[in-house]
Amino acid sequence: MSGFLVGSLGIYTEQLWLLYFGYGFLGGIGLGIGYISPVSTLIKWFPDRPGLATGMAIMGFGGGALIASPLSRQLMNWYDPGYDPAVVGTVPSGNAVAGLFLTLGLIYLVFMMFGAFIIRVPAADWRPDGFDPASxxxxxxxxxxxxxxxxxxxxxxxxxxxxxxxxxxxxxxxxxxxxxxxxxxxxxxxxxxxxxxxxxxxxxxxxxxxxxxxxxxxxxxxxxxxxxxxxxxxxxxxxxxxxxxxxxxxxxxxxxxxxxxxxxxxxxxxxxxxxxxxxxxxxxxxxxxxxxxxxxxxxxxxxxxxxxxxxxxxxxxxxxxxxxxxxxxxxxxxxxxxxxxxxxxxxxxxxxxKYWEPKTTDVPTAAAAPERSTVR
Amino acid sequence: MSTPASTSTDQQPSHTPTGLIAFAWALVGIPLAYGLYNTVKAASALFGA
The missing domain is CATH 1.20.1250.20 (MFS general substrate transporter like domains)
Structure with a gap:
């Protein structure tokens, strides 16, 4: 979100470095964090079906392109009526792209805040009904x-x-x-x-x-x-x-x-x-x-x-x-x-x-101090 | 790192309100339907539709 907003500011002010910094650097960091966190959380919710869980999460990541591409074309057409995505060779104005970045940043803010609001990590002893870890x-x-x-x-x-x-x-x-x-x-x-x-x-x-x-x-x-x-x-x-x-x-x-x-x-x-x-x-x-x-x-x-x-x-x-x-x-x-x-x-x-964590390690406790183990 | 919802083993199960579940599914389902519709419409040109 910050990446889009800073990138938008970069386009408005015609500062290319700000666009790189916002959309590239800040956006890249946010992308990585946003990609990994839901995946590791979902794996913990579905110990019986980790492939399904990670597939769902990463499908969402891939599906974003399906939504963002047509939405971006539509928004740029609204902000710059001279731009017609159906006509090859027409290019949106800088202000239209800046407006697009601003709009997408705000949309993502709402969606991600809602996701962050409802996401929960399961309790350490969580097991789905009928799941036997021994299996x-x-x-x-x-x-x-x-x-x-x-x-x-x-x-x-x-x-x-x-x-x-x-x-x-x-x-x-x-x-x-x-x-x-x-x-x-x-x-x-x-x-x-x-x-x-x-x-x-x-x-x-x-x-x-x-x-x-x-x-x-x-x-x-x-x-x-x-x-x-x-x-x-x-x-x-x-x-x-x-x-x-x-x-x-x-x-x-x-x-x-x-x-x-x-x-x-x-x-x-x-x-x-x-x-x-x-x-x-x-x-x-x-x-x-x-x-x-x-x-x-x-x-x-x-x-x-x-x-x-x-x-x-x-x-x-x-x-x-x-x-x-x-x-x-x-x-x-x-x-x-x-x-x-x-x-x-x-x-x-x-x-x-030799790479395993010690058997005495209590996983929830270990999660609070993740860097303490070394190869023995 | 995130923290567990509870570290207590005798935690009472909580129930998510049906309305919140419906809202969450709508929030992802509606944009996805929009994206799928647009993609299929564009891709149909490949097969002369």
């Missing part, structure tokens, strides 16, 4: 022990999962980053494409829908088939789909859309399932803090993904004026990344006992 012990990768955030980052499991998330997100960004020009280029006939710009925008919307749905559906599925197998699907099947996209993706629009949609659903699923995977490996003790550290993989992928795809495409020409074949090298790089992630996931084993 989770039967799954080999699911621990009933707890590992602190400081110890977690010393384990190979943390860095293997970091690699898994990095590869999964980088591959997903490969499509998301260039979705609109990509679908036009895949169906280009000489100078013109059979896919119009407005239709390409619809494709981007469809991807965000599958991104959101994948977060809920796949993460919930992981409660039944296990976290490691679901990542084998995200990365292994995703790899095959990427190969198909690179080879037969340009034969029909429906094939291209179907392949891209499923790939993006895996991308969303990979995001949503990772907190539950962390809970399985490290327990609930500091899962929010561990999740925060793991999300550096997301940040790294956000830099590397566009660098790869833009680097390859720039060497071929200008996106929006290319053909399907120009995308193949970038797509096959993504295939390689998914293969690396697949192997990293296969290598994940239960966390060694």
């Amino acid at each position: 989770v012990k039967s799954k080999s990768l699911v621990t009933t022990e707890n590992v602190s955030a400081n110890n977690a980052i010393k384990t190979p499991q943390f860095w293997l999962l970091w690699t898994v998330l990095f590869c999964n997100v980088t591959a997903g960004i490969g499509i998301l980053e260039q979705a609109a020009p990509m679908i036009q280029d895949f169906f280009r006939n000489g100078e013109t494409s059979t896919v119009l710009a407005a239709t390409a925008a619809g494709f981007v919307g469809l991807l965000s829908l599958f991104n959101m749905a994948g977060r809920f559906v796949w993460s919930s599925t992981s409660d039944f088939i296990g976290r490691k197998p679901i990542y084998m699907v995200y990365l292994g099947v995703g790899l095959v789909l990427y190969v198909l996209l690179a080879t037969i993706g340009s034969t029909a629009i429906w094939i291209f859309v179907l392949l891209a949609a499923v790939i993006i659903s895996f991308y969303g699923g990979g995001f949503a399932t990772v907190p539950a995977y962390l809970r399985d490996l490290f327990g609930t003790y500091q899962v929010g803090a561990i999740h925060g550290r793991l999300l550096t993989a997301w940040a790294a992928a956000g830099v590397v993904g566009p660098l790869i795809i833009n680097g390859v495409l720039d060497s071929r020409g200008t996106p929006g004026q290319l053909v399907a074949g120009d995308y193949r090298p970038a797509l096959f790089i993504m295939v390689g990344l998914l293969a690396v992630g697949f192997i990293a996931n296969l290598l994940i084993k239960p966390v060694a006992e």
Whole structure:
């Protein structure tokens, strides 16, 4: 909220640094805090269905784009009637964008204050009806022990999962980053494409829908088939789909859309399932803090993904004026990344006992003094 | 870090008012329906609708 308000002030006063500071720096910090807190809280409310819980929370995060995109276009059209989002090439005025930032900041303030008002962390002895904590012990990768955030980052499991998330997100960004020009280029006939710009925008919307749905559906599925197998699907099947996209993706629009949609659903699923995977490996003790550290993989992928795809495409020409074949090298790089992630996931084993918190540790007490444990 | 709602083990269960639950669902449901409607409308152009 503060980020939007400061960013809005930056646009009104034409101070670019204030926009970067508000929307980029303050907004980025708020985004991270707002992302992790509900996830770690929900995991504690649903010890029997952590995948469902994290899927719900992270689906909300992905679903925000579905709402904010059309709402932003509508608001900018209200603030600057000369701007028509349906007409390619029209640009809103600075004041319209500043007004948009201000409005979104106030809307988010109301929503988030309501969320903060009603959210509760469950009591330490909370159990859903009919849930037997002993049942989770039967799954080999699911621990009933707890590992602190400081110890977690010393384990190979943390860095293997970091690699898994990095590869999964980088591959997903490969499509998301260039979705609109990509679908036009895949169906280009000489100078013109059979896919119009407005239709390409619809494709981007469809991807965000599958991104959101994948977060809920796949993460919930992981409660039944296990976290490691679901990542084998995200990365292994995703790899095959990427190969198909690179080879037969340009034969029909429906094939291209179907392949891209499923790939993006895996991308969303990979995001949503990772907190539950962390809970399985490290327990609930500091899962929010561990999740925060793991999300550096997301940040790294956000830099590397566009660098790869833009680097390859720039060497071929200008996106929006290319053909399907120009995308193949970038797509096959993504295939390689998914293969690396697949192997990293296969290598994940239960966390060694030396990293566990002492048995005498009372979890609620430990939560009040989270940094006191070290590797023994 | 957040604190537990209660550290007492003999805590009485509390019941959330139905109106508050309905309001909370409406608060997220209405914007989501708006977003879904707009997305599906835009995406339908892909399939010539």
